[in-house]
Amino acid sequence: MSNDFAQFQDAFFEEAAEHLAIVEEGLLALEQHPEDLDLLAKIFRSAHSIKGTAGMFGFNAVAQFTHKMETLLDLLRNGQKVVTPQIADLLLKSTDCLKTLIEAAKSNEPVDNEVVQRLTGELAAASESGGQAAPQAGVAAKAASAPAANQGHTYIISWTPPAWLFQRGLDPLQIFKELGALGTLSEVTVDTTKLPELAAMDPETCYLAWTMKLNTVKDRKVVEGVFEFVREDSILKIEEGHEAREENRLQPASPSPLASNPLPIASGLAPAEGEEPKPLGELLVESGAVSRETLDKALSQQKRVGEILVEQQAVTPQQVEQALLKQRQQESAAHAKKTDTASIRVDTAKIDKLINLVGELVITQSMLSDLGARFEMRQMPILLERMAQLERNTREIQERVMGIRMLPIGTAFSRFPRLVRDLSAKAGKKIQLVLSGEETELDKTVIESIGDPLTHLVRNSADHGLEPPEERLDNNKPELGTIRLNAFHEGGSICITVEDDGRGLNRDKILAKGIKQGLITENDKLSDDQIWALIFKPGFSTAEKVTDVSGRGVGMDVVKRNIEALGGTVSIKTALGKGTTFTLKLPLTLAIIDGMTVRVGQETYIVPLLSILESIQPKPEVIKTVVGKGELINVRGTYLPMMRMYEVFSLQPEYTDPTKAILLILETEGERVAVMVDEILGQQQVVIKSMEQNFRKVEGVAGATILGDGTVGFILDVRGLLEMARRGTPVAA
Amino acid sequence: MAAAVETITKDSSQQTGLTTDDSQFLTFSLGEELYGVDILRVQEIKGYTAVTKIPNTPPHIKGVLNLRGTIVPIVELRTKFGLPTIDYTMFTVIVVVVVQDKVMGLVVDAVSDVLNIDKKDIQAAPEFGAKVNVTFLNGIGKSGDKLISLLDIDRLLIDQEIKEALATAA
Numbered sequence: 001m002s003n004d005f006a007q008f009q010d011a012f013f014e015e016a017a018e019h020l021a022i023v024e025e026g027l028l029a030l031e032q033h034p035e036d037l038d039l040l041a042k043i044f045r046s047a048h049s050i051k052g053t054a055g056m057f058g059f060n061a062v063a064q065f066t067h068k069m070e071t072l073l074d075l076l077r078n079g080q081k082v083v084t085p086q087i088a089d090l091l092l093k094s095t096d097c098l099k100t101l102i103e104a105a106k107s108n109e110p111v112d113n114e115v116v117q118r119l120t121g122e123l124a125a126a127s128e129s130g131g132q133a134a135p136q137a138g139v140a141a142k143a144a145s146a147p148a149a150n151q152g153h154t155y156i157i158s159w160t161p162p163a164w165l166f167q168r169g170l171d172p173l174q175i176f177k178e179l180g181a182l183g184t185l186s187e188v189t190v191d192t193t194k195l196p197e198l199a200a201m202d203p204e205t206c207y208l209a210w211t212m213k214l215n216t217v218k219d220r221k222v223v224e225g226v227f228e229f230v231r232e233d234s235i236l237k238i239e240e241g242h243e244a245r246e247e248n249r250l251q252p253a254s255p256s257p258l259a260s261n262p263l264p265i266a267s268g269l270a271p272a273e274g275e276e277p278k279p280l281g282e283l284l285v286e287s288g289a290v291s292r293e294t295l296d297k298a299l300s301q302q303k304r305v306g307e308i309l310v311e312q313q314a315v316t317p318q319q320v321e322q323a324l325l326k327q328r329q330q331e332s333a334a335h336a337k338k339t340d341t342a343s344i345r346v347d348t349a350k351i352d353k354l355i356n357l358v359g360e361l362v363i364t365q366s367m368l369s370d371l372g373a374r375f376e377m378r379q380m381p382i383l384l385e386r387m388a389q390l391e392r393n394t395r396e397i398q399e400r401v402m403g404i405r406m407l408p409i410g411t412a413f414s415r416f417p418r419l420v421r422d423l424s425a426k427a428g429k430k431i432q433l434v435l436s437g438e439e440t441e442l443d444k445t446v447i448e449s450i451g452d453p454l455t456h457l458v459r460n461s462a463d464h465g466l467e468p469p470e471e472r473l474d475n476n477k478p479e480l481g482t483i484r485l486n487a488f489h490e491g492g493s494i495c496i497t498v499e500d501d502g503r504g505l506n507r508d509k510i511l512a513k514g515i516k517q518g519l520i521t522e523n524d525k526l527s528d529d530q531i532w533a534l535i536f537k538p539g540f541s542t543a544e545k546v547t548d549v550s551g552r553g554v555g556m557d558v559v560k561r562n563i564e565a566l567g568g569t570v571s572i573k574t575a576l577g578k579g580t581t582f583t584l585k586l587p588l589t590l591a592i593i594d595g596m597t598v599r600v601g602q603e604t605y606i607v608p609l610l611s612i613l614e615s616i617q618p619k620p621e622v623i624k625t626v627v628g629k630g631e632l633i634n635v636r637g638t639y640l641p642m643m644r645m646y647e648v649f650s651l652q653p654e655y656t657d658p659t660k661a662i663l664l665i666l667e668t669e670g671e672r673v674a675v676m677v678d679e680i681l682g683q684q685q686v687v688i689k690s691m692e693q694n695f696r697k698v699e700g701v702a703g704a705t706i707l708g709d710g711t712v713g714f715i716l717d718v719r720g721l722l723e724m725a726r727r728g729t730p731v732a733a
Numbered sequence: 734m735a736a737a738v739e740t741i742t743k744d745s746s747q748q749t750g751l752t753t754d755d756s757q758f759l760t761f762s763l764g765e766e767l768y769g770v771d772i773l774r775v776q777e778i779k780g781y782t783a784v785t786k787i788p789n790t791p792p793h794i795k796g797v798l799n800l801r802g803t804i805v806p807i808v809e810l811r812t813k814f815g816l817p818t819i820d821y822t823m824f825t826v827i828v829v830v831v832v833q834d835k836v837m838g839l840v841v842d843a844v845s846d847v848l849n850i851d852k853k854d855i856q857a858a859p860e861f862g863a864k865v866n867v868t869f870l871n872g873i874g875k876s877g878d879k880l881i882s883l884l885d886i887d888r889l890l891i892d893q894e895i896k897e898a899l900a901t902a903a
Contacts, residue, residue, distance in 0.1 A: 603785070603786065648788075649788035649789065650788060650789055651788065689802070689803070689804045690804065691797070691804055693803070693804065693835070694803065694804060694805050694806055694835045694836045694837060695787075695797065695804070695806040695835070695837075698787055698788065698789070698790070699789065700788065700789075701787075701788070704785075704797060704804045706799045706802065710799055711783065711785055711799060712784075712785040712796075712797045712798065712799050712804055713785065714785070714787075714788075
């Protein structure tokens with residue numbers, strides 16, 4: 001059971017992460033436009049959602065902390081306080097803290113309570129200081145539940161929620177809980193008159209309406225705020241009442257509807273996910289063939305819930321929470337198998353298209369089998385045509401299915417506004433970040449893995465690419481530095497550029513440093529590109545001082561390695577004094593690559609197209625040896641080491657004479673090598689299959705694939721191949 | 734040794750969820766000898782088809798096969814056991830087994846039967862010292878006048894363990 005519950009928690013964490021992103025993004029935007037009330041409302045809503053769901057799942061630390069944030073946000077929203085840089089900063093810090101709290105809840109690890117407490121204090125202080133708004137908000141949670149609340153207003157609230165309430169996963173109980181937190185909630189009565197016959201009832205529609213009495217010190221706005229999410233289509237009346245009248249109504253009014261028709265409350269207990277509430281759903285199913293027995297059983301079940309609620313006349317949060325928890329546990333048991341740990345959200349439009357395509361595929365298939373059943377030679381053209389259609393369908397389905405894993409890169413970009421904000425503060429520079437191409441889609445796994453390399457590059461640009469404001473002004477540049485992040489498709493790849501208008505790479509400095517580190521000699525004649533490539537060498541840094549953020553070069557080797565691990569490349573364009581652009585070129589997906597099929601003896605191998613520069617058939621005079629053994633190939637003036645693939649892989653080749661064979665010039669991590677194969681068969685897209693799943697890593701092999709004839713072909717790991725060749729001896733496993 | 738075998742058999746029966754005293758074994762032949770693997774570990778039996786050689790792997794790893802989209806390594810049992818290799822015939826089959834979540838294929842001369850072997854008919858594998866490595870045998874089963882070497886495929890096919898077993902045997 002606990003495990004099933006955990007799966008719901010996963011959904012919460014996913015949702016919370018999204019809301020956190022909205023809050024953070026909103027706060028950053030708010031700094032620029034402090035008066036934007038829509039923005040504030042958006043931030044408030046997200047914070048509110050986190051609080052609500054966190055409370056529901058029993059993550060009290062998260063809920064309590066968010067509540068504090070919400071209090072401050074509420075003051076801002078109501079205009080009782082103004083967004084100052086200090087407040088924005090505090091809220092951002094609090095968002096970080098909230099992130100940590102949620103992480104902690106996820107991993108069940110303890111949190112640094114000191115930070116939480118300090119921020120809680122700061123939030124409370126910020127909420128209190130300044131004006132009469134203070135007493136209301138600053139004491140929010142505590143004062144609200146205290147009996148002293150009686151002194152405030154008494155509101156008679158009548159609320160008819162919209163019919164879609166459950167469909168949107170909203171839970172009236174949450175509202176009651178929140179009202180309860182504002183003061184003393186009593187006399188909650190439910191209007192069940194709209195409730196249809198059991199058989200006609202849609203468990204996802206809300207047929208209920210409530211009236212209740214709330215005694216609170218808060219003013220009307222705060223109370224209205226509780227209905228924030230549902231205000232849209234609700235019929236909501238909040239009247240100021242007075243005690244005497246209510247006392248009279250309290251006793252007779254509430255028990256009767258509750259006791260006689262407790263069922264709707266049960267639906268109120270339905271969890272927020274908008275799933276069908278279990279008892280009702282069951283009842284509905286059963287009502288298809290209503291047997292006395294089942295109905296009785298159902299009724300007795302209802303009564304039990306009803307009794308609880310009668311007792312709860314003044315609904316206390318704890319009781320409700322317990323009931324809710326129980327309900328949720330039942331719920332999660334039923335849906336346990338549905339959720340997967342690593343889930344993906346897919347645009348329904350994508351799925352619709354896919355369904356259409358599968359439909360077409362089925363039609364093509366039936367046309368083909370029809371043709372096959374009574375095939376005559378003269379129908380050959382029709383057969384070929386249908387085969388072509390089948391091919392088209394298959395290819396399109398393949399593309400669309402891959403598309404399901406595609407997410408807009410915006411999710412990876414979203415962390416940068418915050419990063420740049422913090423960096424500019426830290427480095428004392430004025431930096432603006434311009435994002436574009438956020439809607440460009442690429443594989444989920446790629447998105448997840450480029451986050452870190454990108455962060456590195458952005459940091460680098462902020463810290464070392466961009467000059468301090470004075471220097472910029474001296475150089476006739478605007479004080480405000482710009483970092484641009486852009487993503488776009490180019491051919492079968494995706495390009496991501498990180499561009500700054502800073503000082504650019506200094507050729508002489510890098511050269512000097514390279515010589516000093518012994519990476520190059522003074523006599524080396526290097527092209528610009530080769531010089532820029534030096535900054536990707538491990539430990540290479542041109543920064544005079546390495547700051548706490550980074551040094552240009554520190555960690556750049558890691559960036560390059562990470563990108564290449566994804567089958568991508570990094571290139572640099574730079575102009576002294578004008579700026580630097582890093583371009584990452586990545587395959588769209590990791591599951592399919594463009595490959596060149598080559599033959600060595602009887603075996604077929606696939607070489608990733610990305611690493612192939614060219615292929616040549618060498619003339620005898622370009623082949624030289626060093627120390628009698630090491631073979632080098634002169635390719636237009638540059639000598640490249642030659643590797644005989646049959647040697648490395650212990651195969652029987654067709655040719656041992658390089659002039660008869662084909663040399664593939666491959667490049668990996670800036671190194672070039674000529675690899676000798678017997679023949680190039682052609683170019684094709686291959687689906688990567690794991691070798692490790694059932695066997696283990698094979699040196700020099702990046703993975704396997706299924707070739708056209710159904711046999712297995714290996715995809716070469718160029719890096720590994722190089723290392724094997726360098727060692728000279730194949731490792732016999 | 735006997736006690737150790739006892740535990741092993743018990744463990745494997747727990748693993749497979751068998752509570753009865755006899756277990757079913759798929760038996761197959763390598764030359765004149767009969768071998769058996771726990772039937773619950775066998776996923777399927779398929780005729781031999783050409784495999785793709787994996788570069789730089791020991792000789793008993795024949796290569797890999799495409800089994801409905803999954804890459805499955807194929808082990809030639811004869812080579813694995815140091816028996817002389819023979820030409821494959823129409824009886825040569827691949828027994829696909831599941832070993833600790835990994836799917837592997839065993840090339841054997843021919844499958845022969847599925848046998849129920851009572852626990853009491855299983856005796857510990859005899860010890861031959863360093864001459865014959867029997868660490869991957871669960872025991873010796875008797876069925877009529879047949880003798881069946883019952884394989885512990887976990888030990889047999891997981892490289893690491895084999896290395897360890899060999900190290901301790903030597």
